[in-house]
Amino acid sequence: MQMKQQLQDIQDAVAEVLALAKAKGATEAEASMSKVQGIAVSARMQEVETVEFTNDGGLGISLYVGNKKGSASTADLSHAALELTVSKAIEIAKYTEEDPCNGIADKALLATDIPDCDLYHPEELDTQAGLALALAAEKYALDADTRVTNSDGASYNANIGCRVYGNSHGFLAGYPSSRYSLSCVVIGQDGDDMQRDYAYTVDRKANRLLSAESIGKEAAAQAVARLGAEKVNTGKYPVIFDKQIASSIFGHLVSAISGGSLYRKSSFLLNSIDTQILPHWLTIQEQPHLPQALASTPFDHEGVATIDRTIVEQGILGLYLMTTYSGRKMGLPSTGHAGGVHNWQVSTTHTDQAALLKEMGTGVLVTELMGQGVNGVTGDYSRGAAGYWVENGVIQYPISEFTIASNLKDMFMNIVGISADIETRGSVFTGSLLISEMQIAGE
Amino acid sequence: MTDSVQTNLLDASDISIQQINNTLGVLTQHDIDFADLYFQSSQHEAWVLEDGIIKNGSYNIERGVGVRAISGEKTGFAYSDDINATALLDAAKAARSIADHTDVTTPIVKPFKTVQNDMKYMANNPLLAMAEAEKIAILKATDSYIRGQAPNASQVSVSLTGVYEEIMVIGTDGTWATDIRPLIRLNCSVLLEEGERRERGGAGAGGRYAYSFFQSDVNGIPFYQSLADEALHMARVNMEAVAAPAGNMPVVLGAGWPGVLLHEAVGHGLEGDFNRKGASTFSGRIGEQVAAKGVTVVDDGTMADRRGSLTIDDEGTPSQYNVLIEDGILKGYMQDKHNAALMGVAPTGNGRRESYSHLPMPRMTNTYMLNGEHSQEEMFASIKQGVYAPNFGGGQVDITSGKFVFSTSEAYLIEDGKVTTPIKGATLIGNGPEVMGKISMIGNDLALDRGVGVCGKDGQSLPVGVGQPSLKVDEITVGGTA
Numbered sequence: 001m002q003m004k005q006q007l008q009d010i011q012d013a014v015a016e017v018l019a020l021a022k023a024k025g026a027t028e029a030e031a032s033m034s035k036v037q038g039i040a041v042s043a044r045m046q047e048v049e050t051v052e053f054t055n056d057g058g059l060g061i062s063l064y065v066g067n068k069k070g071s072a073s074t075a076d077l078s079h080a081a082l083e084l085t086v087s088k089a090i091e092i093a094k095y096t097e098e099d100p101c102n103g104i105a106d107k108a109l110l111a112t113d114i115p116d117c118d119l120y121h122p123e124e125l126d127t128q129a130g131l132a133l134a135l136a137a138e139k140y141a142l143d144a145d146t147r148v149t150n151s152d153g154a155s156y157n158a159n160i161g162c163r164v165y166g167n168s169h170g171f172l173a174g175y176p177s178s179r180y181s182l183s184c185v186v187i188g189q190d191g192d193d194m195q196r197d198y199a200y201t202v203d204r205k206a207n208r209l210l211s212a213e214s215i216g217k218e219a220a221a222q223a224v225a226r227l228g229a230e231k232v233n234t235g236k237y238p239v240i241f242d243k244q245i246a247s248s249i250f251g252h253l254v255s256a257i258s259g260g261s262l263y264r265k266s267s268f269l270l271n272s273i274d275t276q277i278l279p280h281w282l283t284i285q286e287q288p289h290l291p292q293a294l295a296s297t298p299f300d301h302e303g304v305a306t307i308d309r310t311i312v313e314q315g316i317l318g319l320y321l322m323t324t325y326s327g328r329k330m331g332l333p334s335t336g337h338a339g340g341v342h343n344w345q346v347s348t349t350h351t352d353q354a355a356l357l358k359e360m361g362t363g364v365l366v367t368e369l370m371g372q373g374v375n376g377v378t379g380d381y382s383r384g385a386a387g388y389w390v391e392n393g394v395i396q397y398p399i400s401e402f403t404i405a406s407n408l409k410d411m412f413m414n415i416v417g418i419s420a421d422i423e424t425r426g427s428v429f430t431g432s433l434l435i436s437e438m439q440i441a442g443e
Numbered sequence: 444m445t446d447s448v449q450t451n452l453l454d455a456s457d458i459s460i461q462q463i464n465n466t467l468g469v470l471t472q473h474d475i476d477f478a479d480l481y482f483q484s485s486q487h488e489a490w491v492l493e494d495g496i497i498k499n500g501s502y503n504i505e506r507g508v509g510v511r512a513i514s515g516e517k518t519g520f521a522y523s524d525d526i527n528a529t530a531l532l533d534a535a536k537a538a539r540s541i542a543d544h545t546d547v548t549t550p551i552v553k554p555f556k557t558v559q560n561d562m563k564y565m566a567n568n569p570l571l572a573m574a575e576a577e578k579i580a581i582l583k584a585t586d587s588y589i590r591g592q593a594p595n596a597s598q599v600s601v602s603l604t605g606v607y608e609e610i611m612v613i614g615t616d617g618t619w620a621t622d623i624r625p626l627i628r629l630n631c632s633v634l635l636e637e638g639e640r641r642e643r644g645g646a647g648a649g650g651r652y653a654y655s656f657f658q659s660d661v662n663g664i665p666f667y668q669s670l671a672d673e674a675l676h677m678a679r680v681n682m683e684a685v686a687a688p689a690g691n692m693p694v695v696l697g698a699g700w701p702g703v704l705l706h707e708a709v710g711h712g713l714e715g716d717f718n719r720k721g722a723s724t725f726s727g728r729i730g731e732q733v734a735a736k737g738v739t740v741v742d743d744g745t746m747a748d749r750r751g752s753l754t755i756d757d758e759g760t761p762s763q764y765n766v767l768i769e770d771g772i773l774k775g776y777m778q779d780k781h782n783a784a785l786m787g788v789a790p791t792g793n794g795r796r797e798s799y800s801h802l803p804m805p806r807m808t809n810t811y812m813l814n815g816e817h818s819q820e821e822m823f824a825s826i827k828q829g830v831y832a833p834n835f836g837g838g839q840v841d842i843t844s845g846k847f848v849f850s851t852s853e854a855y856l857i858e859d860g861k862v863t864t865p866i867k868g869a870t871l872i873g874n875g876p877e878v879m880g881k882i883s884m885i886g887n888d889l890a891l892d893r894g895v896g897v898c899g900k901d902g903q904s905l906p907v908g909v910g911q912p913s914l915k916v917d918e919i920t921v922g923g924t925a
Contacts, residue, residue: 044516044720053521053537056800071501075524081504092500095490095575099498127540150721152843187722187843194724196843226844234690264493264598265634265641370839371848373870373922377634377643382687382922384839384848384872401846403870403922405689439924441689441872 003122003176007162010035011174013082014166017061020086022168026063026093029168030104032301033059033077036161039125043134044153046142051127054159063089067098101328104167104302109334111173111299111306118291119177121205122160130156133212137184140216145188147227148220152185152196158206171303179294180206184215188223195229197222202425204292222367225388229400232389232442238363239404239438240356242387243421245369247428250284252408253277254341254428255376257317259326268379268409269317277317278412281349284312288342295427301339309335311344346430348420353432356419358393360434365390366404379408402442411435448609448621452482456526466535467552467615470512473539475519475551477780478512479614481757482526483799485606488570492582492601495590509799510534513781514542522800553617560761563745563752564651566623568607573654578603581629581657585667589633593675597641598634603627605654612759616780620759626650626750626906628895629657631671635678644678645852646670648893650748670893677834677853680865687854687869687923688830694871694916695822695857697833699890702909705740706810706898707838707847708875709733713767713775714900715782715793715805717842724845724875725773733773734879737815740768742777744792744808750894751809751908758794758803765791767810768879779805797903807898811910815885822884822915829857830866830921845875870922878919886913 014031021029035057042049059082060073070093074085138154157180164174183200199218201210241249253269261267269277278284288306290296300306302324311319321337322330350356357365370384382405388395406414419431453463463480470478487503508531509522519541523530585601606626612618628649635642648670650656661669696704709725717723725733734740744753744762753762758780766774778786779794782805795806823831831854838849850870855862891910898907 047515048517048541050518050520050802051541052519052802053534054800055522055524057524069499071499073501073503075503075505075507078525081506084504085502088502088504092502095497095579096500097496097498099494099496152720152722194722194843196722196841229844264600265636266598266643370841370846370872371850371870372837372839373848373850373868375643375868377641378867380867382850382868382870382924384846384870384922386846400844401872401874401920403689403848403872403920405687405869405922405924407924439689439922441691441920441922443691 003162006035007164007174007176010162010164011172014164015172017059017082017086018166018168020083021061021063024086024090026065026090028104029061029063030166030302031059031061032163032165034161034163036159037125038157038159039127039130040155040157041127041130041134042153042155043131043138045151046135046139048131049153059085061085061089063093064103065093067100067102068093068096069099069102070096101325104169105304105324105334107169109305110169110171110303114173114175114298115289117289117296117298119175119204119296121178123158123206125158130158133182136212137182137216140213141184141186141220144217144220145224147188147190147224148186149189150187152187154184157181165301165303167303173299175298178204180209182209182212182215184219186219186223188227190227193227195223195226197226202294204294226386226398229386229398232364232399232402232440234441234443236437237440238360239435240360240363240365241433242365242367243419243423243430243432245366246430246433247423247426248369249411249433250344250346250428250430252374254321257320259320259322259330261376262320263326263329266377268377272317273320274316276315278312278315279415280315281347282312282315282415283310283347285310285345286342287345290343293343294425295342297342300336302334304334304336304338306336306342341427344428346418346428348431349417350419352421353419356417356432356434357390359417360390361393362391364399364440365395381406381408381411402440405439405441448611448623451609452484452526452611458526458528458531462528462531463613466531469532469535470539471551471615472544473542474545475512475514475539475542477615479612479618479758481509481799482611483507483608485608486570487606489602489604490578490582492586495586497579497582505798507799508534510538511802512538512541516785517541518781518802520802552615555619556617558618558620558755558759558761560754563754563762564748565625565653567625567653569605569625569627569653570607578654581654581667585631585671588668589631589671589675593633593635595635595637596633597636601631603629610757612757614759618759620755622755624651627652627654629667629670631674633674633678635682637682640682642678642681644674644676644681646673646677647895650750650894651752652748680853684865684867686925687866688921688925689923691918691920693826693829694919694921695819695826695829695831696914696916698886698888698913699910700892701832701835702811702892702911703835703838703849705812705911706807706909707840707849708878709740709768710807710810711840712842712845712875713777715776715778715786718776719782719786723842728773729775731773732771733876734768734771735882736771737885738768738771738879738882739766739813740810741766741813742793742807742810746809749809749891749908750896750906751807753792753808756792756794757796758790760790760792760794762792762808777805777807779803795905797905801903804900806900806905807907809891809908809910811889811891812912814887814889814912817884817886819886819913822913823857823862824860825915826857827859831855831857831862840875846872847875848872866923871919872922873919878916881917882914883917884915888912
């Protein structure tokens with residue numbers, strides 16, 4: 001069918017680029033190319049707002065002349081542009097310097113058979129059907145509560161495409177994928193108080209998206225729930241990170257144990273392999289080939305095979321995440337993490353968020369984080385937040401305009417529970433997460 | 444304006460004026476109010492030094508055309524990464540599908556009129572204006588300067604990036620405009636190590652000029668050295684930093700980059716799209732007091748050579764000096780053509796887009812506050828317990844609730860009227876209009892940032908500038924741990 005042909009065309013183009021690199025003097029080369037077609041439609045206040053036809057593609061090449069590296073990329077995939085891109089990369093490698101760690105991945109680590117992660121579920125890119133979903137989601141939101149007076153719109157996106165990677169060891173493989181999403185953002189109003197919130201659903205399969213009704217109602221409920229927010233007194237409290245933002249905590253862990261941060265000594269988790277960095281009950285497994293998952297991938301951005309791994313076992317850090325380059329800098333093999341992590345499964349302790357709230361008793365439930373106040377070198381953490389005040393395990397009222405602060409090393413060790421109602425829309429699958437104490441600054 | 448842009452974008456792609464007219468004709472066969480074509484070609488390069496060697500260089504080319512059709516509040520949009528007559532026509536047919544076919548034969552396309560404006564920056568290509576060996580020499584000199592100053596530096600990285608971009612906008616309203624936009628940047632980062640403690644400092648600068656700017660003299664030393672000194676200073680200060688306090692307190696913000704306060708606290712909230720939709724905390728408040736008396740905030744795309752400056756915006760509207768808040772009173776919003784038309788006002792030169800494959804929106808250019816009359820010393824002297832923050836990282840705002848944050852990267856305690864101990868990075872949080880009302884002293888030391896601002900909105904990133912004189916805010920929440 002059509003995609004098969006497109007995949008073949010792109011593989012041919014990547015092979016051609018690699019051959020061109022060799023002909024121009026590269027001793028090693030790697031290239032990746034993607035092409036994604038899609039629609040992005042939105043509606044606002046029950047009128048069509050935008051209809052966008054997207055068509056994105058690009059080629060990136062890194063090549064090596066001896067141990068000298070040059071990189072170039074282009075969004076223009078014409079033959080002339082591809083040729084110019086290769087020439088530019090060669091030109092650049094004349095000016096970069098010898099680095100013995102440079103080069104493509106070790107041949108032995110490359111994926112040999114390409115597992116089918118079942119990521120491709122094409123649908124016709126139908127703007128009318130997408131608009132109907134967006135309009136419906138927004139209507140459910142506007143009708144859900146009289147205090148939902150305004151909307152920032154609802155949108156539907158559909159993308160179908162493929163990615164191909166090849167290198168001069170002879171590796172050349174690609175796979176198609178699809179991705180659909182529906183989201184809705186509405187504004188609740190009560191007097192002068194205005195609060196916005198959103199809900200979304202995303203999946204590889206269009207027919208597995210949550211319904212327009214559930215997205216609309218969730219967006220409305222969340223926006224209205226934030227109305228009448230109070231301030232919270234400055235002090236030390238236990239904090240629950242709602243499952244929608246809890247993955248950000250593990251995102252900081254990903255940065256801290258990534259080779260790029262480690263060889264630059266820019267991590268607060270240097271020399272931490274085989275040490276306790278999380279509570280003893282907490283284990284993190286990685287499953288890169290989970291069928292239809294959003295972060296699944298048969299091989300990483302360097303063609304290295306991705307495999308099931310245990311990252312943390314009973315709180316003990318078992319693996320640093322390496323790319324080919326960072327691995328060579330540290331004397332370790334690549335772990336297949338060029339391009340990020342793939343479906344981390346974090347262990348859980350409590351059945352759901354309600355059980356976690358009970359466990360906490362009195363404290364703060366954070367549902368939104370703002371800003372970037374995280375220092376990856378020291379682990380110091382200070383971010384803006386909004387959420388709810390909780391007493392005796394029961395949500396009392398919304399709170400906003402406060403900060404939460406601590407150090408990530410302490411935050412990791414102070415995780416006392418994770419709920420089993422897990423969030424699966426990112427690369428880390430985790431439930432809500434309870435930290436025994438953080439500094440809150442408010443009133 | 445130069446015709447070379449038209450030659451490179453249209454003629455080189457075999458696109459004739461006749462084909463442009465055909466495309467606009469195809470668009471206006473549907474019931475649309477306005478349509479435009481945006482042609483773009485850009486080159487981007489980056490050179491990276493790490494571990495004392497030139498580790499990598501990269502080069503990126505992008506070229507394409509975006510076609511937009513507007514009907515009432517509706518927008519249809521399509522684009523192609525290949526500029527040719529067929530792709531242009533296909534994109535036009537896709538974009539016009541936002542509106543129904545119309546039998547009205549009166550052409551709405553106005554005769555083309557070339558947009559004229561004084562150029563706010565040079566038209567040269569910075570990538571070509573300096574030899575590669577000389578670019579590399581800037582990186583090497585910065586690295587060896589830092590290592591000479593700080594033998595305890597365990598990591599030094601320096602990067603040099605440059606963009607050369609040509610754009611052309613043609614609209615059914617008769618717009619015919621071209622622009623050439625250079626943009627360069629130098630960044631350095633240093634990691635110091637003392638015993639178990641490691642701290643990073645970083646600094647960056649740039650603008651719409653040639654790389655030779657980084658070699659130029661600033662108070663007797665090359666510019667790159669002053670940048671390296673700034674990075675070293677930040678790392679050294681943070682090496683001594685103690686835990687920041689937690690709670691509400693007076694804060695003195697330094698001049699320049701701390702203007703990120705204005706960008707978050709008021710800037711985004713004054714963008715026309717949010718206000719047309721009634722989604723901003725500033726919606727419907729023109730003429731009202733939204734900041735303390737004495738506070739005047741402008742968005743100024745006309746400044747020479749600045750990172751956020753534009754000769755014309757991405758809709759072909761000449762950039763302007765727009766007063767947003769004057770003496771505390773809200774004066775106006777920033778507009779693109781679409782929102783301006785729907786709100787019945789004139790566009791303000793703030794219609795910007797990341798590239799041909801993105802839709803334009805009202806965006807900031809260089810946003811800053813005008814001078815007051817106070818000195819920093821007066822501000823410090825008036826505070827018993829507080830925080831002085833001369834440098835920040837990024838920020839974020841929720842324009843609906845008005846809540847915003849920004850995080851310090853260099854800060855100190857103020858005790859009994861004096862600046863004392865350095866404190867660790869902390870996030871500051873407040874409500875835009877409330878914090879603007881708590882500005883009690885405005886400094887006489889207005890400065891713009893050094894040219895590093897990146898603003899994100901709806902997934903689109905753009906270069907911007909910020910600035911302000913030193914400010915005293917009577918009360919804001921400081922998110923430390925002590």
